[in-house]
Amino acid sequence: MEQNVLTDTNLVGYGEKYVGKVRDVYRQPERLILITTDRHSSFDRIIAHIPWKGQVLNQLSVWWFDQTKDIVPNHVIAIPDPNVTIARVCTPLPIEAVVRGYITGVTDTSLWTHYAKGKRDFGNFTLPDGLQKNQKLERSVFTPSTKSDTHDQTLSPDEMVASNIISRGLIDTIEAVATALYERGAAVAAERGLILVDTKYEFGIDAGGELMLIDELHTPDSSRFWEASSYEERFAQGMEPEYFDKEFLRLWFKEHSDPYRDETLPQAPADMVEELSRRYLSIAERITGEPFEPGATPILKRIADNISSYAVH
Template sequence: MSLSVPPTAQNPSKTLLKPPFLPRLPRPHRFSMPKPAPSPSNNRTLAISSQAKTLDLHGRHRDEVFRSAEGSLSNCLSETHLDRTVPGLKSIAKGKVRDVYEGKEHLVLVTTDRQSAFDRVLASIPFKGQVLNETSLWWFNKTVHITPNAVVCVPDKNVTIAKKCSVFPVEFVVRGFVTGSTDTSLWTVYSNGVRRYCGNLLPEGMVKNQKLPANILTPTTKSTDHDVPVSPDEIIELGLMTQDEYAEVSSKALDLFAYGQQVALENGLLLVDTKYEFGRDTDGTITLIDEVHTPDSSRYWIAKSYEERFNAGLEPENVDKEFLRLWFKDHCDPYGDKVLPEAPQELVCELAWRYIFLFETITNTKFEMPNIEEPIHDRISKNVSQALSSL
């Protein structure tokens, strides 16, 4: 959505679908952060690594996943057409990752294996759709004490059936660290000299991958092709949300992120940043939709090694798609080039492993590999048809 949208614009229909990591801080006026007192460079990070459990990104299970991923490269779910195979479904959106279908009373969200960054699809990653769907479901179940969500049922490993919602045209991006490589990442804008961003006053003297004094919100809205940063005042002035709506949703977003940081740290990970989407269901209830704390919507680092690597000026060990973003940024202009190079198979399989690693680390369960003998689209069509007939 463009920032020139009139205040009367209608929200589109869409859907999905306890102590905090830091002591809860009073939310500053207009979401600005006070500048922290100067401190020695070796005290710029939290003392978190000594408490975090050790995680191994290169264990024997990785080899098993690599072999499975290599065998599934030609069987990724890159496109869907349930409108042709499931009676009564209409295709209403083809997103970067999710395909959305509308039934009589519900929406059907199919999470594909497409991998996106820089506002375009980069590759297809084996098992990705299943991992994202199952990761989101786990977090939806774990966060109902913070906010209701739109999930109705999950009839297939790649599918969520959800309530129809009127969606707020704002993505709530929450950040705990100064990092990133895209044009809208906090480190990019900070390194370019920006100190007031989306209503937040950023302190001087920060370096890449440093922890912020407090978590901040940096909302975005849609332009034609890009996410556009927007301040709380602009959200209200443009009629994207009312003041009360923004206050409620921003509070929920910050609470979700603090809870996510807590759970992640308990399992040896740092939840660095994420995005949330919200809408109103048919009863008017503000509802969490889309996805939650997945490696697509979130950035995760290994907690145990973070502080040592930060102090040495090294990039954190990440469990997300940042390494694939960086590869494309090093080998092409991912925003400007019409045709991108093909992602190396080794990186594709590595990303498949990291998605599974994250799922297993957070949920403490083993990922169940899909049966590759049954075509994925046939399986999804059958399961969705059965589920809709029983709703």
């Protein structure tokens, strides 16, 4: 059978390889070869490979980078292949720039969790009493967190400056840029009948000292999307919004394994993997308004051909 899933890469002559959860990154002095694979992570490990997910994430990010380049420069140099971005090497800033337009979430770090426990003063903003879960905020809020291997910590900009994580000038700039990016993203999503609920940006500093948007942008892995058409009615009835859902796959693993402990995991059911693939494709098609065109297979061979001019020697 044709290989139609990109699990990992092992390219020689393209620089030092760094393996992220989703991306394989080949580092050269001035540029990175960022290959977005089909790996799907959860519980801090790879739980499945989702056909076309890497292509979807790469192309959707590229699309958004183009839509927002008037707000802030980004790391994109070239896209030689559907799964590959040639990017400017930057020094990543040690924060995740999170912007939220709605109060939601169930995890420890989510805004709704803090609010439900009574928190109103978040340092750089306060929230009024009486908000309901999933309610739209009067204006978006900036809730940056530290980047850490163990667990990300939400800190206010003042706390970040006080802890010497980032300078005052830089965090203020990032807040302004991230807010503008969120507003642009939300406006574009709204034209497509989608709500951009919240999102996470990564920034870096390039060799010339300039602030750059890096990594990925407004993808279902970095952002939450809800269906706009049913939001109001469902919110009024106390129902959860219709959302882009990959939770079903997480739940399956929770039911069929101990994903934080088991050395090897069972294989996800093929129909669930296909369903998730369809969801990634369809949300990307909705956002961009362009039909998804699968790249040629085998993917790895195609990538090797397409990036050959970026070899280091």
